[in-house]
Amino acid sequence: MNSDRTRGVLLGLACGDALGRPVEFASASGIAAEYGKLDEMVGYGTWNQPAGTITDDTEQALCIARSLAEQQGFDPADVADRFVAWYDSDPFDIGQMTARSLREFKRGSTWDEAGQQVWENSQEGQNAGNGSVMRCPPLAISYATNWDRLVEVSQQSSQITHADPRCTYGCAILNLTLAGLLDDVNTPLQDALDYVDAGVPDELTTALRPIAQGNSPSSLETSGYVVHSLQTALHDGLGSESAGEAIVTAVNRGGDTDTIGAIAGAVAGARFGASQLPDRWLSAIDETDELESLADDLLEVV
Template sequence: MSINDKAMGAILGLACGDALGAQIEGYHKAEIKNNFGQVTDIRENENIELLINNANDEKSLNFLQRKLKQKRMPGIYTDDTQQALILCECFNLYRNVDLSFIANQYIKFAKFKPNYEFGLFRGVGPGFVQAVSNLMQFTPYDVSGVNSAGNGAAMRIAPVGIFYHDNLDMQQKAVIDISLLTHRDIRGIAAACIISYSISYLINSTNNFSIFNFLQSLYSFVYNTEEYMVANYPTIMWDLETKHQVSKAIKLVEQLMDLDYNTAIEHIDKLAASTSNNPNCNHTSPFVLGSVLFSLYHFIKTKDNLENSIIKAVNEGGDTDTIGAMVGCLCGALHGAKEIPDRWTKALLNCNFLKSIGKELMDSLPEYSNNETLYENEKKLCNFEKNYRLKYINLLNQRLGL
């Protein structure tokens, strides 16, 4: 299998996992099972017209009104993939990290009028909104990020692992600098290193790689990056308790390999709750020692079957789009684009553009040949989803006699 096929697999796996999980984001595992059975395809999982027709009281009608304003269109990915594609576009244009370009793209997307959710961004969290608002006020790049250990840096970072798959020094600096735009907590950045390094390791490896060697080298990279951040980045937030929390968590994953899946998840949940100081935080929460650690463990435990791995991950519930994106890019980097189900890529809106921008990422030519920009593509996708929602909102209004 070629490196190019693995790189393309990482990009398409990220987008497919994101789109699959976007349909059920925020649902608990039991709610997914009770309402949808098991979500396996990128398609409409609910009969919206039936829900509208059966809504017969003020509570159910109000619920539908709120639901339809935020409903994801089947086949559309969220800001996880959008932010990753901005990094791809940066590398394709400049063959290097250009923080000014990335920051300006964040601002350009966010300022799109008429406002969609946050400009053109779909499903962003409050931390990203605050960070981009800081950038709009010309806050320096090393302090624009919020003090958050959320998974926002990790979810978008796969292109760095692809582009710098053969240069770990450049990869390390790129992950830190790009992550700092939105995250200043050392754990949020170190967790992004988990995804980027794993992608580069998988791209360079054979399918029968040693789990032990992988986790050992991953631990070393993340630990050294934590030390490097403390020594060289004064604006990063850390203390003695958080300094090596992420690298220590990788050691925990190694210890969990011999346990059954559900028991291992219980250990991850306990770690997430204790390190976040939130008793409700678990493996599907945005906190990195929840969802990023879970995605790493889940990938290793279920890596032999790309399709089943991604399906099982998103059906755990919670932050499903981001978990789907992270597990998807890892599985894609291991198995390559050819293993991603055709029914997913055919259902994925904008798939041809993703393939084009992904191909450029691994091209040695310094010219970016895409004729249509990412920004123009995202405007189209947002309009598609707005019209999709509007169709059902109009049906509901008719039902209400409005």
């Protein structure tokens, strides 16, 4: 497998996350008014952090990647423990469902109970966020050639905090798409949708099949709803002509900029490779060296 592309998955995710972090929740017009086109790592803004600072998207992806490398496979209980340790470090950014699920885990629920309990007690509109799809790409590197297992671990990784089928299948579809890109297939998203067709929720199918066919919807939403995030990020990640263009386009749409940027970045990184990400972005991110090393380690997981 091409190590430049596997590194691109993790580094692209981090670049999209860090580029989008200072403008999270801003509108496209607000970003344009302040920056013109935001294509440089800038400081402060949302969350008031220095340029190149990653958020919960990359931090949780690092939890998964470190666990995979150290455990030599996917251990959901170990991942959940790492999420809790990260939660206890008082991160400046954490999603509501993630926080609620990790509190349940700390109270004694098992990894497969906590997210389920939170989901069952959440109202529609507050039960299918993008907090698990943003962190799941490390799994696509380790299980790229074993699609049955990739679907299983992708869904389990989501279930820790996001048990809604739109989230669990969303993780599976994203990771199958990444695996297809790493294998250089011609229709990665279509192949992913076909593979999980029997159980995928209708909302995901309706949103993603046009993207798989190369079409652009009349509007692309940038909310934290997992279906919106996947549709927009896959549109930009699969349709742009360079890794940088994919990330810049996604972030400048506004809304949930760090997460949509992270997902688009992982997809674009798998398409174009880490070598095609701007050096000025990578040098601004403190975690670049670790992400590169982990991407290589994940290739050795059996």
